[in-house]
Amino acid sequence: MHDIRAIRENPAAFDAALARRGDAPMSSSLLEMDAARRAKITAAETAQAEQNKASKSVGAAKASGDEAEFERLRALVAEKKAEVAAMQAEAKELDAQLTDALARIANAPAEDVPDGADEDDNVEINRWGEAVELPFAAKEHYEIAGVAASMDFDVAAKISGARFVMLKGAVARIHRALAQFMIDTHVDENGLTEMNSPVLVRDEAMYGTDKLPKFGEDSYQTTNGWWLVPTSEVPLTYTVAGDVLEESALPIRMTAHTLCFRSEAGSAGRDTAGMLRQHQFEKVEMVSIVHPDESDAEQKRMLRCAEGILEKLGIPYRTVVLCTGDMGFGARRTYDIEAWIPGQKTYREISSVSTTGDFQARRMNARFKPAGGGKPEYVHTLNGSGLAVGRCLIAVLENGQQEDGSVTLPAALAPYLGGKLTLTSDGLLS
Template structure:
């Protein structure tokens, strides 16, 4: 959510910031609506003052026994009361309209975000690991002999439709092991607090984390009006909604492993083979609530946490800074981590680590009290995948594939797999 006062003070800067995203100038229409709203509020306050003054005169006229004046003033009070009510209603309607307009405008990107139209203009900032060389043509995950029998799309389609999968035997256990490994690493080594969070949330939580109103069609809503979370960013971030925190309590760093649900409304026809893009998937999410002056530093820390998971698994990756045209609606700056998938001969996104500044905090009214005193300020919120479990499974399977169709697994997963190191042709672990 944008600060209307900042738009009033510097409308040209606001329009210039929107232009960086390729959006039209909006300050003029916003300020016109804001002026109408403020004028209506002032008019309502003036009418309320007239009503109060007339009410006092009614009592005086009654005391004097001046019936004519009494009736005249009583009629005036009634008239002013109706006038005030009408003006207050109009003011509320204008306020709601202004809030809705501001809620649909994307965040202002940071100054260091590169200018660009789309993902082709993202800037690579890091590359880690050697891309494996195979003496055979590497296959995609779903074509591996050891995986095919345990990654069941047909049965999932029979029960749930397209873009669902049932994992079985060794593949299901590797998937579970990856999530456990990620959580343990983030808690034991990275100092995050584990949270077992809900996957059903209210409108307020979706709105407060900038998923509504703009992205409602991308999520699933129950008949009772609850939303299935697109990621646990929503419940984790919303834990501070309406709170005024002590500065000494920040940063607040959390992680959660949950099911996630996305309708993928805008991605018809993309990545329909395999389990790269599913309606239901699992993610280990990271969320930080921090002081404004610490948010850039915190983003780098979160990025390092996510990258560390891939490094421990031995999966090659590259990190890119998204350009203005590819930066998400609520983000000021986003780094994507892309894992190497031999079957596609390409790097594919496995994590996004974003700072939103105070964009979400304004929507949630989440503040902190400065240590030196003074007026409470909005916190900064950050979120990132640490990592997408299904996509990490794909990366592990494809990078560890052998010519005979088996898969050699990362050593760090051994403790989670009973010491077993290989996915055999029949889908069991050995």
């Protein structure tokens, strides 16, 4: 969330930041709301002071025996009390309106983020591995002989509808192995703390991590008000909501493997074949809570953690920095990692690593006490996929596919697959 004081101090800079995202200027309307709110607060405080003054005089009038003055002052106190209550209610409503307006405005992009309208304007900054075309007609993951029987979309549709999949046998085991491999790597090599978090969260957690109020339609809500998490970024980041941490507690680095749920309301008709875009999927998430001075370096560290997973698996990838028009709502800078998918002969997103600055921290009031003293400051929050498990499964299967319908699996998965690194054309591990 944006700081109204910063907008008040430099409205032109605020509007310029929004313009980079393609948004119209908003400072004028926000400042009008802010001025009305502040004026009402001031009026309420003035009326409160008059009420307090009159209250003190009531006793004196009573003690002096001046009944007329006593009644006049008592009526004045009652009048002022009602006036104060009305003004405070109006100020509270104006404050809520301003807060809601600020909550619907996207984060300001970092200065080094490239300007652009959409994904075509993203800038590639790194490429690893050779994205070769296979010496035979490459198939998409669900068409590979050794995979097809164990990736059942028809049964899933019978149970749940479109955009679900039932994995079984060896493919289910490979999927599980990938998640275990990712978690172990992040814990043992990257220094993250493994968490086992809820996947049902309250409004406050969704709001604090900028998923509400603007994007409620993209998530699922239960009949009793809980939300199914779109990613474990929500519960992991919200662990510090309302806290004032010691500076020495930073950085906090967490990872979790969870189910994730998205309605895909804004992507109707996209990627309907296979398991590239599902309503329910699994992801290994990384979240960092850091000192503001360390957030840019932390984002690069997290990016390397995610890239390292793909390198260990031998999956070619490229890394891009998203332009202003393609960034998510809460991000001030985002790096996307795109894995090479032979069946589509293209790179597809497998991880996003974003820094939000203090955007989320303001929404959930997460702060730290500077070691040298002074007022508490807002922490910076970062999140990144490390990685999307289903999409990683797709990349592993398609890059390892053989002409006979078998799949050669990455050596990094050997400890999780009993040393078996071939998925046969019959769908068995050997």
